[in-house]
Amino acid sequence: MKAILYPLILLFTITSLGISQQISKGQQGRFLISNATIHTVSDGDIKGDILIDGNTILAVGPALTDETAVRIDGTDKHIYPGFVDSGCRIGLAEISSVSLTQDYNELGTYTPHMEALTAVNPNSVHIPITRVNGVTTAFTYPSGGLFPGKGALIHMQGYTPEQMSAGFQGHLLNWPSSGRRHRWDKRSDEEIKKDQQKAQKKLKEFWQSVSAYAKMDNPTGYKPQLSTLSEVANGNAKLLVEVNKKEDIINAIKWVQDNKVDAIFTGVSEGWRVADSLAKYEIPVITGPILDNPSRDSDRYDAPYTNAGKMMAAGVLVAIRTNESENVRNLPFNAAFAANYGMGVDQAIKAITINPARMFGVDDQIGSIEEGKLANLFVCDGDPFEMKTRITHLFINGYNIPMENRQTYLYDEFLDRDSGNKIKN
Amino acid sequence: MKNIKNIIVAVFTCLSSTLVTGQLTGDILITNGTVITIEDGVLEDTDVLIRDGKIKQIGEGLSFSNIETIDAEGMYVMPGIIDAHSHVGLDAVNEATNPVTAEVNVGDALNPYDIGLYRALAGGVTISHAMHGSANAIGGQCETIKHRWGVLNPEDWRMKDAPRTIKFALGENPMRVHGERNDVAPRTRMGMEQEFRRSFAAAKEYKAAKDRSAKDSKAQSPDYSLRLETLADILDGKIIIHCHSYRADEIIMLMDVLSDYGVDKICFQHVNEGFKVAPELAEFGAQASVFSDWWAYKFEVYYSTAYNAAILTRNGVVTSINSDSRELIRHLYHEAAKTQRYGDLTDNEALRLITLNPAIQLGIDKRVGSLKVGKEGDIAIFSHHPLSIYATPLYTIVDGRVRFDREKDAADVRVDVDPETEIPAFYESSLHNHEEEGCMQGVHHNHHSH
Numbered sequence: 001m002k003a004i005l006y007p008l009i010l011l012f013t014i015t016s017l018g019i020s021q022q023i024s025k026g027q028q029g030r031f032l033i034s035n036a037t038i039h040t041v042s043d044g045d046i047k048g049d050i051l052i053d054g055n056t057i058l059a060v061g062p063a064l065t066d067e068t069a070v071r072i073d074g075t076d077k078h079i080y081p082g083f084v085d086s087g088c089r090i091g092l093a094e095i096s097s098v099s100l101t102q103d104y105n106e107l108g109t110y111t112p113h114m115e116a117l118t119a120v121n122p123n124s125v126h127i128p129i130t131r132v133n134g135v136t137t138a139f140t141y142p143s144g145g146l147f148p149g150k151g152a153l154i155h156m157q158g159y160t161p162e163q164m165s166a167g168f169q170g171h172l173l174n175w176p177s178s179g180r181r182h183r184w185d186k187r188s189d190e191e192i193k194k195d196q197q198k199a200q201k202k203l204k205e206f207w208q209s210v211s212a213y214a215k216m217d218n219p220t221g222y223k224p225q226l227s228t229l230s231e232v233a234n235g236n237a238k239l240l241v242e243v244n245k246k247e248d249i250i251n252a253i254k255w256v257q258d259n260k261v262d263a264i265f266t267g268v269s270e271g272w273r274v275a276d277s278l279a280k281y282e283i284p285v286i287t288g289p290i291l292d293n294p295s296r297d298s299d300r301y302d303a304p305y306t307n308a309g310k311m312m313a314a315g316v317l318v319a320i321r322t323n324e325s326e327n328v329r330n331l332p333f334n335a336a337f338a339a340n341y342g343m344g345v346d347q348a349i350k351a352i353t354i355n356p357a358r359m360f361g362v363d364d365q366i367g368s369i370e371e372g373k374l375a376n377l378f379v380c381d382g383d384p385f386e387m388k389t390r391i392t393h394l395f396i397n398g399y400n401i402p403m404e405n406r407q408t409y410l411y412d413e414f415l416d417r418d419s420g421n422k423i424k425n
Numbered sequence: 426m427k428n429i430k431n432i433i434v435a436v437f438t439c440l441s442s443t444l445v446t447g448q449l450t451g452d453i454l455i456t457n458g459t460v461i462t463i464e465d466g467v468l469e470d471t472d473v474l475i476r477d478g479k480i481k482q483i484g485e486g487l488s489f490s491n492i493e494t495i496d497a498e499g500m501y502v503m504p505g506i507i508d509a510h511s512h513v514g515l516d517a518v519n520e521a522t523n524p525v526t527a528e529v530n531v532g533d534a535l536n537p538y539d540i541g542l543y544r545a546l547a548g549g550v551t552i553s554h555a556m557h558g559s560a561n562a563i564g565g566q567c568e569t570i571k572h573r574w575g576v577l578n579p580e581d582w583r584m585k586d587a588p589r590t591i592k593f594a595l596g597e598n599p600m601r602v603h604g605e606r607n608d609v610a611p612r613t614r615m616g617m618e619q620e621f622r623r624s625f626a627a628a629k630e631y632k633a634a635k636d637r638s639a640k641d642s643k644a645q646s647p648d649y650s651l652r653l654e655t656l657a658d659i660l661d662g663k664i665i666i667h668c669h670s671y672r673a674d675e676i677i678m679l680m681d682v683l684s685d686y687g688v689d690k691i692c693f694q695h696v697n698e699g700f701k702v703a704p705e706l707a708e709f710g711a712q713a714s715v716f717s718d719w720w721a722y723k724f725e726v727y728y729s730t731a732y733n734a735a736i737l738t739r740n741g742v743v744t745s746i747n748s749d750s751r752e753l754i755r756h757l758y759h760e761a762a763k764t765q766r767y768g769d770l771t772d773n774e775a776l777r778l779i780t781l782n783p784a785i786q787l788g789i790d791k792r793v794g795s796l797k798v799g800k801e802g803d804i805a806i807f808s809h810h811p812l813s814i815y816a817t818p819l820y821t822i823v824d825g826r827v828r829f830d831r832e833k834d835a836a837d838v839r840v841d842v843d844p845e846t847e848i849p850a851f852y853e854s855s856l857h858n859h860e861e862e863g864c865m866q867g868v869h870h871n872h873h874s875h
Binding site: 095125177179183184185244267270293294298299300301325337339388406419 | 541544700703704719721722727729731732736752755762763766767768812813814817834836838839850852853854
């Protein structure tokens with residue numbers, strides 16, 4: 001009897017979980033979204049239709065027809081390419097205060113062989129919560145130490161890290177900072193200087209080893225730290241350099257010039273102070289969060305809001321990141337603040353679509369709505385930066401993704417909760 | 426040479442601040458704005474006249490001679506934003522030495538030089554509830570402050586005659602600080618309950634002993650204890666409790682304890698799982714002050730939803746959205762707007778979350794929180810509707826005095842320029858995430874894992 005009961009209970013548990021906890025399946029297929037305003041990003045705004053087949057945008061244009069496609073009425077709706085967060089920890093951090101759920105911070109100063117893609121959790125609860133705001137793709141990266149490892153560009157869909165991969169991995173360097181870590185960093189000025197010089201020396205020595213290794217014809221022995229960075233030293237791969245303070249940015253520019261490193265700078269909170277230099281040396285910048293405090297008490301209150309726009313105006317290629325763990329879903333609003341404080345809406349949209357796609361070398365696949373590109377896009381009923389706007393449909397890798405997640409389920413369950421079991425005292 | 430120049434600048438700044446801003450109240454006329462009153466609808470092309478710090482008139486075609494005037498045509502005029510949970514402007518936040526520290530008061534450590542106060546003003550925030558941290562079950566008393574940037578006397582930052590408030594805290598923070606780290610109860614949510622019962626029982630006995638000695642000269646009066654005096658004042662309804670809380674069970678627990686002691690003035694803070702017990706909160710008359718969308722920064726907020734504010738509002742709980750952050754306090758209007766994406770609140774419902782509702786929670790709703798004749802002249806003026814992402818705060822007015830003016834904003838507004846430091850410190854990260862910077866400030870000295 002028991003033997004029969006247990007499978008039954010198990011079956012019941014699984015079924016009820018399926019109803020209340022898991023996100024419904026996305027579906028690939030043939031979809032025709034018709035009569036919408038399409039914000040292509042690469043080729044202006046057009047009124048028309050989009051045909052999706054499998055994971056690809058098959059056609060974009062007016063009056064498309066297709067007998068077999070599932071039709072989605074886009075009347076009065078807008079279509080945008082999926083937004084790209086070019087720096088965050090999604091999939092690598094589940095609960096910030098629980099260290100064993102954090103996979104972004106390996107021990108050691110030199111850990112360039114750590115790969116974020118290894119530890120991305122495809123089942124993170126964060127992913128469905130993030131993507132319903134139109135964020136389809138994110139560069140998720142490790143931190144800590146001098147060379148924390150390789151970040152990975154991932155799509156917010158897939159059952160394995162490989163399926164999620166968007167085809168780019170980037171090496172990282174934390175530039176030795178001459179600033180304070182944060183407001184409560186109690187080190188003296190001398191200690192900060194000493195720490196910075198020590199780190200600078202480590203960088204110099206380590207990079208000498210990397211360069212020497214990269215020049216060897218037949219290197220022997222297992223040296224993963226050196227071998228992984230050889231492609232950077234040889235100019236065949238990009239290095240993302242986290243650097244924020246003005247003086248540090250200037251020194252980092254010199255370093256990448258001297259070492260002929262193909263660099264993207266990240267953070268760059270004081271980019272506005274040296275925007276011309278960044279432009280002159282054609283260094284692309286990933287900046288953010290925009291919703292942040294100024295990095296010095298003496299700075300104008302809106303310095304973080306205006307930074308991206310100022311760099312763009314100087315001619316720098318700018319992408320925007322959240323640098324978030326839990327609220328990557330706020331990427332559009334970070335971009336919106338940049339838009340409102342000097343960048344303008346069109347450029348701010350580019351900073352979370354085509355600009356990062358270019359920097360990461362995947363602009364043949366994502367970042368705009370064009371025939372042949374990956375079907376990463378969303379449909380909404382207005383300006384995607386405005387809070388009132390509703391996103392009605394979302395496609396990632398061509399999958400029609402359900403607009404639901406644990407937070408919407410909780411809303412559905414508790415908005416009009418039953419008063420509960422009345423207890424008689 | 427530069428040092429000398431800095432000293433001169435510093436001295437001049439101090440002097441001019443005192444001279445210009447020494448007065449706490451002022452007169453001002455705001456004309457032709459779209460006036461969002463909160464309690465009486467939205468009025469187009471309307472003027473607001475403030476005299477001696479109070480709203481004197483709201484109407485069309487008002488005039489007054491020789492008065493500072495803001496032409497608000499095309500702009501949106503709303504009540505100054507109120508943040509029911511902040512630690513900006515405090516020199517000390519956590520007296521983390523005992524699970525019960527009702528005797529301390531953060532108002533004794535106000536810091537009018539904190540640049541964060543100006544940045545809050547630049548986000549339209551005129552009043553904040555400067556709170557003790559969440560290290561203790563019963564923490565210290567809090568201070569409701571008016572953002573009078575440039576006024577250097579800390580006493581003048583207090584909102585005079587605002588009701589007294591005190592910080593309570595449930596869950597992980599007090600359990601970690603005392604139970605895990607110091608091996609002192611509480612280590613569990615069971616232990617938490619007993620901290621409150623023990624404290625209230627002691628206060629009740631203290632009160633009774635005082636009463637006996639007042640009536641009977643032979644009865645010995647109890648040794649004076651500021652801690653017990655404060656707890657007794659809570660029992661007497663003289664202090665509003667603001668309780669850091671997350672989980673449904675602990676929220677119910679505290680309401681049960683308060684019921685047993687006849688205490689009903691309570692606003693739950695953060696209260697990420699408030700939505701799960703919204704009917705119970707409403708029935709008790711408890712209020713809720715929440716984040717718009719923060720979650721997953723610790724285990725007890727893993728099962729949160731950004732729809733919390735909307736669910737609480739729809740269930741009749743007086744709800745506000747707070748910052749608990751030097752960063753979020755700069756754009757509470759944007760945080761309030763999130764309730765329109767997550768739960769479809771109306772414009773007025775969303776704006777109440779950062780105006781009248783926090784005023785109710787702080788017991789100052791007769792004075793501020795809406796635009797009404799007779800109320801205090803605290804006003805925020807925006808370029809666009811404040812719930813639009815394109816809204817830029819343009820002016821912030823406290824008691825009829827302009828404390829933020831975007832046009833005239835000087836890049837460097839510090840009032841405590843240190844002549845010894847040529848270049849102000851640079852911060853790599855504002856560490857605006859979560860509690861290390863807010864609630865748990867001063868507790869995590871050795872733990873900056875961020």
